[in-house]
Amino acid sequence: MARNERERKKVVTLLTRFGTLVTQRRVWESHWQEIADYIVPRKADITRRRTDGEKRTEKIFDGTAIHSAELLTASLHGMLTSASMPWFQLRFSDPDLAANDMAKEWLEGTELKMYDAFARSNFQEQVHELYADLVAFGTAVMMIEKDDVSQLRFSTRHIAECYLAEDEHGRVDTVVRKYKMSLRDARHLWGKDIGPVLVAKAKDDPYEMHEFVHAVQPRDEYDTGLSDNLNMPWMSCYIDPENHWLIHESGYSEFPYVCPRFLKASFEQGYGRSPAMTALPDVKMLQEMSKTTIKSAQKQVDPPLLVPDDGFVLPVRVTPGGLNFYRSGTRDRIEPLMTGANTPLGLAVEDQRREAIRQAFYVDQLMLRESPNMTATEVISRNEEKMRLLGPVLGRLQAEMLQPLIQRSFTLLGRQAIDGKPIFDDPPADLQGRGGLDIEYVSPLAKAQRQGELNSTLRMFEILNPLAQLDPGIFDYIDMDGLVRFITRTVGVPATVLRSEGQVLQMRKQRDQAAEEQAQLDRASQVADAAGRAAPALKAVGNLVQGPNTA
Structure with missing residues (x-):
């Protein structure tokens, strides 16, 4: 069913492509479900749908993996996109603008407005x-x-909904979502465009859940001279797959998704691999070990009983203070059955698996041991070491998450206005046409990656200081202004506490002028002092020249 032949062909094409993506993803689904069951049970809706509110931890006997995953999640959040400190800065690609005060002021204002938008959203x-x-x-x-209210709206989609495809460069450029929505919500969102079948169903049961497909992919053909929704680089189509009905078609100027992968094999398409996949064998083994060890401990604490087949009045009462009757004169007793269970051995082996799980989730790097006698410098050094150990994660997340996220947010905000006034101020006329913008990451993890350069610089001074006593001229090789700029950028000093280039030049000019004036005063004072000291001598010389008074 379709409105016309064009829509029918488009729906058939999109659903055919979607079927291919479904087949490609199927091999991952059982793996994801197993990970969710043991490590993130709140997301355990991959291959089977659970009822809302249903218990999801029936396979969990030890929570080490759950806690380790939560720790790594929180650590990445704090080290890459912390809400309490800056994590990116904008820079002009043109190096000549690096010292331009107007450029810095405009970039600073733009960054603040982006951070404000992130905070509102x-x-x-x-x-x-x-x-x-x-x-x-x-x-x-x-x-x-x-978003009409907060300007930006972010929505992380459950992996169970999403089917991905890559371009020739290995970047995700296609996302197809299959998800459920109530007919009531669909009617509010698209009106009668949902089609006659769903319109009729919505009247009878507006809360019935129905499946929809949303496909976003590069548009195969479009007119670059037009800027309407049907001629944008990225196509967006909402489909009712059950009735083969194209609900809504539009487009995007930029790819609206960010699809980072934690790790990815070059021969695998679309999807990445995770620390949880590395830890999964140990996690499953630990759950079985924990279950066995619990049984072993139960047998030792509350062992099975050996009861003679004769001589006792049943039932046997094993509760505290229980009273049992037996035939007098017999030596039979109720005794515990000692099974020889070795609970300490089980606990020791479990600890080995726990340590392996923590290592898979980088817990040993995230929580480096600190001795009570460590100095503040040693604590800082260890913290920086921890950050550097997580460095390999940073490269892929910068390319696949942070960069497209910032670029998409920047362009969305740049096209919006509040009360008729654009969110971003127009750049000064002198800056227009001077090249694009670059992104510099200043999160704690990014700064830790650059800490090695700073340490090398400080080490240079430790080596040069003794040599400078022999020849002070060796420091002529060092650009002190450049060194200060490098240090302030590396350690993340806020721009608001630094003076501009113009202010620094003015202060130096005033200082030089004051020094020159002081030098002139000193020279005049020296001349006056010399003249004062020479006056008696000059007078004596004058007297000698004139000779004795003969009047």
Whole structure:
């Protein structure tokens, strides 16, 4: 069923492509379900749908994996996109603008407005779910859209809904979601465009859940001279797959999703791998061990009993203070059955599995041991070491998450206005046409990666200081202004506490001028002092020249 032949062909094409993506993803689904069952049970709806509110921890006997995954999730959140400190800065690609005060002022204002938009939106809670999906499933999907109230709206989609495809560069460029929505909500969202079949169903039972498909992919053909929804680089189609009905077609100027992968094999398409996948064998083994050890401990604490087949009045009461009767004159007793269970051995082997699980989730790096005698410098050094150990994760997340997230947010905000006034101020006329913008990451993890350069610089001074006593000129090689700029950028000093280049030049000019004036005063004072000291001598010389008074 379709409105016309064009829509019918489009629906058939999209659903055929979707079927291919479903087949490609199927091999991952059982793996994801197993991970969810043991490590993130709240997300355990991959291959089977659970009732809302149903218990999901029936397979869990030890929570080490759950806690370790939560720790890594929280650590990534705090180290990459913390709500309490800056985690990115904008820079002009043109290096000549690096010292331009107008450029710095405009960039600073733009950054602040972006941070304000992130704070107003639901970014922090949604990005936390993204990190949770990365740690558990190795793949996460977040959509970034315009919002009429907060300007930006973020929504992390459950991996069970999403089917991905990559371009030739290995970047995800296609996301197809299959999800359920009540007919009431669908009617409110699209009106009668949901089609006559669903309109009729919505009247009878508006709360019935129905499946929909949303496909976002590069548009095969479009007119670059037009800017309407049907001629944008990215196609967006909502489909009723049951009735083969195209509900709504539009487009995006930029890819609206960010789809980072934690780790990814080059030969695997679309989806990534995670620490949870590495830890899964140990997690499953630990659950079985814990169950066995619990049984062993129960047998030791409350052992099975050996009861003679004769001489006791049944039933045998094993409760505290229980009173049991037996035939007098017999030596038979109720005795515990000692099975020889070795509970300490079981606990020791469990600890080995727990340590392996913690290592898979980087817990040993995230929680480096600190001795009570450590100095503040040693604590800082260890913390920086921890950050560097997680460095390999940063490269992929910068390319697949942070960069597209910031770029998409920047362009969305740049097209919006509040009360008729654009959110971003126009750049000064001198800056227009001077190149694009670059993103510099200043999160704690990113700064730790650059800490090695700073340590090398400080080490240089330790080596040069003794040599400078022999030849002070060796420091002529060092650009002190450049060194200060490098240090302030590396350690993340806020721009608001630094003076501008113009202010520094003015202060130096005033200082030089004051020094010159002081030098002139000193020279005049020296001349006056010399003249004062020479006056008696000059007078004596004058007297000698004139000779004795003969009047």
